[in-house]
Each structure stands twice: as C-alpha cells, then as structure tokens.
Amino acid sequence: MNNQPVLRVITKLLVPCMLVMGGYVITHGEIGPGGGFQGGVILAAGFILYGIVFGKEELHRVVPRRVTDGLATAGVLLYAGTGVWCMLRGGRFLDYGVLPGVDTGAAEALGMTLVEYGVGLTVCTVMITIYDMISEGVEA
Amino acid sequence: MFDTLLVDISLLTLAVIIAVAIVQVRSLLCAIMLSGIYSLLMAMIWQNMNAVDVAFTEASVGAGISTVLLLGTLLHTKRQTKQLPTVNWGALTVVTVTGAFLIYGTLDMPDMGDPNAPIHTGRVVQQLGQRVGKVDREGIHHPWKYSSMAEQSVFHEDDEHPWAELYAEEYGTAEPEHGGEEHGGAHAHPTDDFMGHSPNTVTSLLAAYRGYDTMYETAVIFTAGMSLILLLRRRREEGTA
Numbered sequence: 001m002n003n004q005p006v007l008r009v010i011t012k013l014l015v016p017c018m019l020v021m022g023g024y025v026i027t028h029g030e031i032g033p034g035g036g037f038q039g040g041v042i043l044a045a046g047f048i049l050y051g052i053v054f055g056k057e058e059l060h061r062v063v064p065r066r067v068t069d070g071l072a073t074a075g076v077l078l079y080a081g082t083g084v085w086c087m088l089r090g091g092r093f094l095d096y097g098v099l100p101g102v103d104t105g106a107a108e109a110l111g112m113t114l115v116e117y118g119v120g121l122t123v124c125t126v127m128i129t130i131y132d133m134i135s136e137g138v139e140a
Numbered sequence: 141m142f143d144t145l146l147v148d149i150s151l152l153t154l155a156v157i158i159a160v161a162i163v164q165v166r167s168l169l170c171a172i173m174l175s176g177i178y179s180l181l182m183a184m185i186w187q188n189m190n191a192v193d194v195a196f197t198e199a200s201v202g203a204g205i206s207t208v209l210l211l212g213t214l215l216h217t218k219r220q221t222k223q224l225p226t227v228n229w230g231a232l233t234v235v236t237v238t239g240a241f242l243i244y245g246t247l248d249m250p251d252m253g254d255p256n257a258p259i260h261t262g263r264v265v266q267q268l269g270q271r272v273g274k275v276d277r278e279g280i281h282h283p284w285k286y287s288s289m290a291e292q293s294v295f296h297e298d299d300e301h302p303w304a305e306l307y308a309e310e311y312g313t314a315e316p317e318h319g320g321e322e323h324g325g326a327h328a329h330p331t332d333d334f335m336g337h338s339p340n341t342v343t344s345l346l347a348a349y350r351g352y353d354t355m356y357e358t359a360v361i362f363t364a365g366m367s368l369i370l371l372l373r374r375r376r377e378e379g380t381a
Contacts (some may be wrong), residue, residue: 025196030343033192041200048208069369076362079355094351112347119358126365127205133368134212 011053018046026120030112036119043120044127051131065132068125075122082114147188155181166221172210179203189252193342 022043029035051059083094091098096111155178162174179202186195250257346354 030347033196033342035193035343035346038193038196038200041205045200045204045208048205052208065373072362072365076358079358083351083355094348094355096348108348112343115347115351115354116343119354122358122362122365126361129365130209130368131212133372134209135215136372 007053011049015046015050018042018049022046022120022124026116027113029116030109036116037123039116040120040123041127043124044131047124047128048131051128051135056132056135059128059132063128065129068128068132071121072125072129075118075120075125078118078121079115082111082118086111144188148185151181151185151188155185166223168214168217168219168221169211171221172207172214175210176203176207179206 022039022041022045024039025034025042026036026039029039047059047063050062082096086095086098087093089098094111094115096108097104099107099110101107101110158174158178158181162171162178165171165174179198183195183199183203186192186198
C-alpha cells in the first residue's frame with residue numbers, strides 16, 4: 001500500500017489525530033468516559049494504521065521493537081510500583097489514600113491516574129506487538 | 141421513553157440479523173467485516189443505555205483492533221469456511237438451553253431506570269452526596285473541577301435525599317473526614333468516600349475498588365504480548381538465522 005498517494009496523505013492526516021485522541025482518553029479517563037485500556041487501544045490503532053500503510057520497516061523505525069517490549073514491561077511495573085509505593089508510605093498494596101496529596105481524595109486521584117497510565121502503556125505496546133507478530137511474513 | 145425504545149428495538153433487530161448473517165456467510169472476510177459492524181451496533185446499543193464506557197470499549201476494541209487483528213489472521217488462512225451441515229442439532233440444543241438460563245438469570249434484575257433499584261438507593265445517592273476529592277488547592281470544600289456536574293446532578297449536597305433514611309440505615313450518616321495528615325492507611329476513608337474520587341464512576345471502580353482485578357488484567361495482556369514474542373519472534377529469528 002506504499003504507493004497509493006490518497007492513502008498516504010489521509011494516513012498522515014489521521015495518525016496525529018488518533019495519537020492525540022488516545023493520549024487524551026488515557027489522561028482524562030478519570031473525568032470522562034474511557035481510561036487506560038481504551039486510550040491505549042486508540043494509540044495502538046494509530047501506530048498500526050501507520051504500519052499498514054507505510055510498511056513494517058517504517059513502523060519499526062518509528063517505534064523499534066526494543067521500545068515496545070520495554071514499555072509493555074514498564075506499564076505493568078508502573079501499576080505494581082504504584083501499589084508498592086502505597087506500601088512504602090505505610091498503607092496497603094494499592095491503597096492510594098496514603099499517597100501524597102492535599103487529602104485522601106486527591107491522593108486517590110493521583111494513584112488512579114498513575115495506574116491508568118500503566119494500563120495505557122501496556123495495552124498500547126502489546127497491541128502493536130500482536131499486530132507486528134500476526135502480520136509478519138505477509139507482505140501486502 | 142418511546143423514542144429510546146424505538147432506537148433500541150431497531151438496533152437490536154439489526155444486531156440479530158447481522159449475528160445470523162455471520163453464522164451463515166461462508167466468506168471469512170465477510171464474516172470479519174460483519175462482526176465489526178456487529179460491534180459498532182452493540183456500541184450504539186450500550187450508548188443508548190447510557191453505558192458510555194462500555195460503548196467506548198466496544199467501539200475501540202471490538203470494532204477497531206479486533207477487526208484489524210482478525211484481518212491479519214485471515215491472511216494466514218483460507219478465505220472460505222468448510223462446508224458444514226446446515227443444522228447441528230446438538231449445538232443448537234446447548235446454545236438454546238444456555239440462552240434460556242441467561243434470560244432466566246436476568247429476571248431477578250431490577251427494571252432499567254427503576255428508582256428503587258439498589259444502585260439508586262445506595263451508591264448513586266452516596267456518590268452525589270460525597271465531597272471528598274472535590275477540594276481545591278487550599279483544601280477548602282469546593283467542587284472546583286466538577287462544579288458544572290454538581291449543578292446538573294439531581295440531588296444537591298445539602299438537600300434531603302429522597303432515600304436518605306434507607307441510605308442512613310444501610311451506610312450510616314455520611315460525614316466526610318478531612319485532613320490528609322491524620323489518616324493512617326486502610327481505615328482512613330470516610331464512609332461516603334468509597335468510590336467517588338473521580339466523577340467517572342467506572343474509573344473509580346476499576347482503578348480503586350477493583351484495583352487488583354485491573355492489575356491482573358494488565359498482567360494478562362502483558363503475558364499475551366510476551367508469549368507472542370517468545371513463541372513467534374524467536375522461532376522466526378532462528379528460522380532466518
């Protein structure tokens with residue numbers, strides 16, 4: 001699909017919007033609908049569209065496999081690490097109330113935000129990896 | 141009420157037609173496309189039921205990513221299904237019995253929008269009345285971020301809730317505690333502060349109330365990615381080397 005000008009132009013227009021939308025959904029999950037999972041999927045959809053139209057090499061140039069593997073791990077670690085941070089501050093695992101904040105509610109909001117970022121990172125990078133693996137060996 | 145019902149009925153009819161079509165069609169490409177359409181229809185149905193988060197997930201995962209991944213899988217297989225016998229009576233029986241049980245299970249659920257449903261006598265009142273997490277930088281009570289939402293809500297903080305008695309019976313009178321300094325761990329949460337830390341109830345539920353659950357879900361997704369890498373990528377690299 002590399003040589004179709006309409007697809008290339010439309011993709012270049014669409015991908016930034018998808019990435020912004022995905023980031024917005026992750027960061028505003030606590031206020032509006034959505035959250036880490038949905039936002040991560042939208043982010044991944046942006047990268048996958050890019051990979052479909054411009055080819056796998058181009059996708060690997062933008063997000064190398066080392067980066068997706070690392071970020072997938074980092075997401076899970078961020079989630080679990082938030083829990084451990086709560087324990088270090090004297091609470092229970094994932095008991096966000098003890099995190100720094102003006103009061104319990106603000107601390108809870110901080111904990112939930114961090115956790116959502118972790119989910120978003122993992123979901124996004126794993127979806128890219130699944131696409132990467134499934135479409136391997138097939139050249140459109 | 142009637143227009144919602146009308147939209148629901150037409151959407152559900154379309155969904156049933158498409159579900160039958162998915163089973164009937166022999167071209168796998170058509171089946172994948174139809175399942176994408178099915179997901180979008182379901183997203184609209186969820187939206188019609190005001191379940192925005194579910195609709196969002198259905199649209200992005202069901203109609204978006206799943207379709208792409210299934211299409212990727214299609215490239216590795218044949219384009220047509222095998223010719224199967226038209227009616228498999230054993231399978232039909234199992235599906236019918238399971239469906240009947242599921243429908244039987246829904247009979248105990250309260251009607252949609254029933255004001256006496258447990259969610260409306262407990263959680264919603266509790267959440268609309270809660271004030272923790274709605275403070276400004278100085279720690280003064282003020283629904284700063286969410287003031288427009290608070291104004292829109294049916295119950296005002298100071299109003300007597302219609303189910304106040306029921307609610308007090310169940311949960312005790314909810315006076316939020318304040319001061320981040322004194323609290324010391326798991327028991328620091330005021331009675332009304334169970335899941336109301338963000339205006340989006342679903343996020344509070346998933347990230348705080350069911351935090352372990354969501355963490356393991358993330359771990360499952362991570363494991364799926366790692367398994368793919370270990371199984372497919374390594375073998376291919378060995379194959380080319």
